[in-house]
Amino acid sequence: MNISEAARHAGLPAKTIRYYGEIGLVTPPRDPNGYRTFRPRDLHALTFVARARSLGFTIGECRALLHLYQDPTRASADVKEIARSHLGRIDAKLAELAAMRATLTDLVDACAGDQRPDCPILKGLAPTA
Amino acid sequence: MNISEAARHAGLPAKTIRYYGEIGLVTPPRDPNGYRTFRPRDLHALTFVARARSLGFTIGECRALLHLYQDPTRASADVKEIARSHLGRIDAKLAELAAMRATLTDLVDACAGDQRPDCPILKGLAPTA
DNA sequence: TATGGGGCTTCCCGTGACAGGAAGGTCAAG
């Protein structure tokens, strides 16, 4: 199977799949003509990575998860640790965004949004506010 | 005032302030020796940008907001539009992260996290799940 | 057999918003 069909199956752009090969994440063999040939196991790995990425795991975490996935002697504790760490990052980001949202919402609600220059948003950003 | 003191006042790394100069966001004058000299208005602008950045505005938005801030003939509607657009981005990101968090929490809760290889997290990421 | 239009390859540059670090000029104190 060539790269464009693999891309369809995995739900990833071909460019991304080439990138994953370049960084040694998923490295399908090559045909004599140099084309990448995706075997079922390669598609499997690509789809696994696509899902992990869609959950926000970094490439490094995807690499570790893929190794664990392919290692029958793994301990689920190792997987869980990666996921919990990522969950912590997500919670931190959520808190940061929620705080931004709260402040911004207040400012936006206070702003008339008309032709006059008076603006609570700018006042809120100004140093001496 | 030199850059390190300006950095302290604005709560930004000196490196970041040089970057802002490079992209023409805040461009303080130079002493004869080439050192940047920060006037009160430069500190003002830097602090304004620092606050806007901390609310998640992009550099481009900060540039626009700073222009509006310094333009007494502005319409608050223009400011509000930028802020509302950013608020939309924040909400989208919040939704995305909340969805990730929900899925991840389910998976993590289902995982024993012990020495055994059986792992619902990996199962959840696997293609045939 | 020629040709045309895909699909495949590598290579290089750009993204956003900086951080790290090297090489070298400047300044005030001892």
Added chain:
DNA sequence: CTTGACCTTCCTGTCACGGGAAGCCCCATA
């Protein structure tokens, strides 16, 4: 005069790719 703390520019790296150029390769059709 030297030391050490500043300051400067310049180059590279980050993260996870996207865009596009230049050049093979393959298949179908005329």
